[in-house]
Amino acid sequence: MSNAVNVDAAKARRDSLLQRNMLLSMRLNHSGNKDATHVSRLPAEKTNTNWRASLGLSRRLSTKSTSPVAKVTTSSSVNNKINGKRYSPARTVPPSHQAKLNVKPMSLDDFELGKKLGKGKFGRVYCVKHKKTGFICAMKVMEKQEIVQYNVQKQFRREVEIQSSLNHQNLTKLYGYFHDEKRVYLLMEYSVNGELYKLLRSRGPLNDIYASHYIYQVADALDYMHQRNIIHRDVKPENVLIGFDNTVKLTDFGWSIISPRGVKRKTLCGTIDYLSPELINLKPYDDKVDVWALGVLAYELVTNAPPFEEDTKDLTCKRIVKGDLRFPSHVSSDAQDLITQLLRHNSQDRISLRDVKNHPWLVKNKPFW
C-alpha cells in the first residue's frame, strides 16, 4: 500500500464527524441521550432556507484600519454572558457609518487565487493574495447549499463568532468573511507549513525539543481560550497548523463552545482517540476535556500513535475508560510524568494548564526551542 493511501486511511479513521456520529449511534442504541442528538442530524431536511438569515450572518462589513483586509463582522452577538458581561465577539457597523467610511464590501475579485492548501468536509482552502495590499492569507471557500443541506448553520455561525473573537499567537486568526450568490469565503491567517498531523505521519515521532515546544504553545492557546470560558473540544494534530519558525496555531473552532465556569456540558463531540473518560461515559464535562486531549496529543507527538489506540473503536473506548496507559521505553521520564498528569481519569485531578507550562519537561527543553 502506498504511503498516501496509508495516510488517507489513517485520516479517515480519525475523521471527527464520522466518529462522532458512529459513537453517537453506539450510544443512542443503549442510552438514548437527549443532549447528543443534534450531532446526528445529517443530512438535513432544509434546502431552500434564506441561508444568510439561517446562518445568522450579516451582509454588512466593518473596517479596522490596522488590517489590510477589512474586518468583517457578524450581525448577531452570542447570547451568552461571561463573568456578568455580555459576550459580543464582533460589533456590527451600522449602515449609516459604512456610508461615511466609504467601505467597499470585499469580493473574490479583490484576491489572487494561489495554491490549494487542502479540502475539508465543507470546503476547500486556498492561499490567496489581497491584490491591493499584497497581504497573504488562507481563504476557505464553502458552498452555501452544502452548509444548509448538512444543517450545520448553527455550528458554522458559532465557529465564525468564536474564531473572530479570539486573538492569540497560537490560534488561527479569522480576519473576516464575505459571500456571493453561491459561496461563503472565510479569510484566515495562513500557516505555511500545514498540519501537524502530516508532519507526524511523515517525520514522527518528534523528539522532546519539538514535542515540548508544540505542547507549550497549544497549552498556552487553550489557557487563553479557557480564561474566556471557551472550550475547544476537538484538539488533535489535524487541528494544529504549523507556521514559520515552529509556531503552531490551534485551528478549527467548529466544535468550540462558550461555557461559563461551573456550568457542565453534555453534548458528545471530539475524535474517538482524543475523547476523555467523562465524554465516553456521557457525564457532564467542562474545559478539562481539552486538558485530556492535550495529554493525548503529547503522547502522540512522542510516540507517533495515540495512547489508547486499538483495532476497534469499542476497544479504544474501553481502554480510555479503564485508564490503561502504557509508554514505550524510549519516552523520557519527564514526558511520561506530564502525560500521566494530563491523562488522569478524574478530570479534577488533571494538571492545570498553568502548571503544564511550568512542568520540568517544558522548562528543561525551553532553551533549545
Ligand SMILES: Nc1ncnc2c1ncn2[C@@H]1O[C@H](COP(=O)(O)OP(=O)(O)OP(=O)(O)O)[C@@H](O)[C@H]1O
Ligand atoms: N489557515 C490555514 N493555513 C494553511 N493551511 C490551512 C489553513 N486552514 C486549512 N488549511 C489546510 O486546508 C485543509 C482543509 O481545511 P478545513 O478547515 O477546510 O478542513 P479540515 O480542518 O480538514 O476539516 P473539517 O472539515 O473537519 O473542518 C486542512 O487540512 C489544512 O491542511
